[in-house]
Amino acid sequence: MRNMVLCVVLVILCYGMAFGQTEKVLWSFTGYSNDGSWGPKSGLILDKTGNLYGTTEWGGNSDPGGTCGQSNGCGIAYELSPNVDGTWSETILYNFCSASSSCPDGFEPNSPLIFDESGNLYGTTPRGGLYGGGVVFELSPQQGHGGAWTETVLYNFCSDMVGQQCLDGDGPNGVIFDNSGNLFGTTAGGGSGHMPDGYYGGTAFELSPGSNGWTETVLYNFCSLGQGVICPDGSVPGPPIFDKLGNLYGLATPNLQKGYALVFKLSPNAGGWLETLAYRLSDGYEAKGALTFDPAGDLFGVFESGEDGAVFRLNSKTGYRQANLLGSYPMAGVIYSGLQHSLYGTTWFDAMGTNGTVFQIGTSGIPVTLYTFCQQSNCSDGQNPDTSLVEDASGNLYGATYEGGEHECPYGCGVVYEITPSQPRSTRDPLLHR
Numbered sequence: 225m226r227n228m229v230l231c232v233v234l235v236i237l238c239y240g241m242a243f244g245q246t247e248k249v250l251w252s253f254t255g256y257s258n259d260g261s262w263g264p265k266s267g268l269i270l271d272k273t274g275n276l277y278g279t280t281e282w283g284g285n286s287d288p289g290g291t292c293g294q295s296n297g298c299g300i301a302y303e304l305s306p307n308v309d310g311t312w313s314e315t316i317l318y319n320f321c322s323a324s325s326s327c328p329d330g331f332e333p334n335s336p337l338i339f340d341e342s343g344n345l346y347g348t349t350p351r352g353g354l355y356g357g358g359v360v361f362e363l364s365p366q367q368g369h370g371g372a373w374t375e376t377v378l379y380n381f382c383s384d385m386v387g388q389q390c391l392d393g394d395g396p397n398g399v400i401f402d403n404s405g406n407l408f409g410t411t412a413g414g415g416s417g418h419m420p421d422g423y424y425g426g427t428a429f430e431l432s433p434g435s436n437g438w439t440e441t442v443l444y445n446f447c448s449l450g451q452g453v454i455c456p457d458g459s460v461p462g463p464p465i466f467d468k469l470g471n472l473y474g475l476a477t478p479n480l481q482k483g484y485a486l487v488f489k490l491s492p493n494a495g496g497w498l499e500t501l502a503y504r505l506s507d508g509y510e511a512k513g514a515l516t517f518d519p520a521g522d523l524f525g526v527f528e529s530g531e532d533g534a535v536f537r538l539n540s541k542t543g544y545r546q547a548n549l550l551g552s553y554p555m556a557g558v559i560y561s562g563l564q565h566s567l568y569g570t571t572w573f574d575a576m577g578t579n580g581t582v583f584q585i586g587t588s589g590i591p592v593t594l595y596t597f598c599q600q601s602n603c604s605d606g607q608n609p610d611t612s613l614v615e616d617a618s619g620n621l622y623g624a625t626y627e628g629g630e631h632e633c634p635y636g637c638g639v640v641y642e643i644t645p646s647q648p649r650s651t652r653d654p655l656l657h658r
Contacts, residue, residue: 245582245594246644247605250276250312250622251304252629253637259283259300259314264624264638266347267336267556267612276304276614276622276640277317277345279333283637284319292321292351298331301345301363301373304640312640317373318363320349327352329375330359335398335463336612337363345373346407348396357382357394357414360407360431360438378438379431381411390414392440393427398463398514402470407431407438410461410474417447419459424480426461428472428490428497443497444490446476453480457499458488463514468521473502475511475525485511485527487538503538513557513612516567524567526554533571535585549591550574551581556612558585563619564645568594570609570623579628580608582621582643594621595643603628606639613643620644 253259264280271277284297292298298321304312321327330349337347345363353359358381363373382390393411400408410428417425425447431438447455458476465473472490477483487502502523505511511527518524523538526549533549535558551571558569566586574581579598583591598607607628613621621643629639 247595247599248642248644249605249629249639250642251314251640252604252631253280253283253633253639254631255283255633255637259316259637264640265334265610265626266624268614268622268624268640269337269339270614270616270622271339271343274306274616277337278302278304278611278624278640279335279337279347280638281332281334284316285322292327292331297321298327298352299333299349301333301337301347317345317365318375321352328354328380329377330361335396338400340401340405346378346399346401348398348409350395350397350412353377353380353382355380355382355385355390357390357392358396358411360396360399360409378407379440381414389416391416392442393429395426396429399431400463400465402466405433408443408464408466408472410464412460415442415445415447417445417455417459418451419447419453419455424453424459425455426459426476428461428464428474443472444499450478454478457501458486461488462511464490465515465517467517472497473515473523475513475515477510478504483510485509487511487515487523487525503544505536512555516557516560518560519562524558524560526557526569528553531577535567535569535591547585547589547591549583550593551583552577555610559613559615561615561619563615568613568615568621570611570613572608572610572626579603580606580625582609582613582623584645594645597625597628602630604630604639606641 266279268276268278279301284300301317303315321331323329330352333349335348337345350358359377360379362376381393384392394414395412411426415425415427419425428443430441447459449457460477462475486504489500489502490497509527509529515525533552533554534546536546551574553572555572558567566584571581574596581593582595585591606625608626610626611624613623624640631637
């Protein structure tokens with residue numbers, strides 16, 4: 225498979241380059257105490273006025289006790305705002321691990337933020353909190369624009385312990401809202417499953433607001449089936465998404481030794497939530513990131529197998545199809561663009577196994593490389609993207625790279641970038657429908 229990809233790489237790369245996509249670095253992280261650092265792993269979100277919001281795993285001006293093991297801070301939440309001259313300005317909204325040396329406010333955030341209707345931000349950290357299992361947090365803006373935001377921890381994981389096992393989950397990896405204002409998410413570890421040491425397994429959970437704060441309900445304990453490292457119902461679940469009927473879908477790993485993945489479905493019923501297997505990928509496939517739906521209800525995700533990467537589609541009538549990528553190790557899911565009737569995503573490596581790409585899959589079903597990173601000196605345009613993309617109303621794409629940029633951390637502290645596609649918009653259906 226790899227040889228076939230390399231044989232056509234020049235043709236398709238030229239096809240992508242013919243569109244003339246341009247990349248612009250909006251922000252190059254410095255790694256200093258007043259900025260984020262090496263390792264922006266969360267996708268970005270846009271507000272209604274075009275500002276970008278995200279987190280970095282490290283950086284900031286906190287870590288009073290060396291808890292997170294980073295000399296340059298335990299992570300930040302930040303905002304990037306466009307200036308009239310075309311540059312962008314950064315505002316640090318919150319420095320994690322700033323409450324005390326034990327980091328009760330969480331540290332090393334690595335999942336996307338979300339907004340509520342009032343403009344508050346919500347997210348998770350996989351570590352820290354009162355019990356060390358991570359937190360779900362809310363960030364609330366001060367009156368007026370600019371300045372630090374106030375953090376409120378909504379839930380501390382590992383608050384329900386039996387021995388060394390966190391029955392309420394351990395290591396959350398993002399949250400989403402339902403239509404009633406409840407938060408839903410998954411944890412990579414914890415739960416009552418049988419995985420050795422109680423760490424792997426994981427949970428799906430719901431947080432509901434009330435007069436006394438937020439209450440957690442575990443919807444499903446992964447690794448409840450099978451034994452040892454074999455979990456037919458999955459373990460280490462990724463972040464979930466809702467379908468139009470209120471069911472949750474996500475990716476999980478049924479066998480940590482083989483590394484293949486499954487797509488799970490969680491459906492509400494009178495007796496709780498029921499898990500069913502939506503699809504099991506072939507052995508050796510390791511799925512990454514979140515899934516996404518298109519308007520027709522088709523489900524899309526990404527996986528890597530050895531040196532190859534692919535995007536897959538699940539359709540209730542036609543079943544499973546996949547499109548092999550030119551780059552490898554897609555680390556985050558794809559997004560669907562209604563403007564372009566296309567899917568967009570990123571790969572950690574490009575076709576030569578180095579710097580990473582942004583790709584598009586449109587009506588032809590053929591992946592097209594929109595941009596290959598490290599085209600500028602010292603990779604000042606970024607290197608190795610690790611996040612999903614977000615699209616604005618004009619069809620511009622925004623994302624972040626894990627490395628590269630103008631500052632050393634030691635391989636570059638990462639950048640936030642914009643891709644401006646120049647191809648004409650399509651009015652036809654997207655990827656893999658042929």
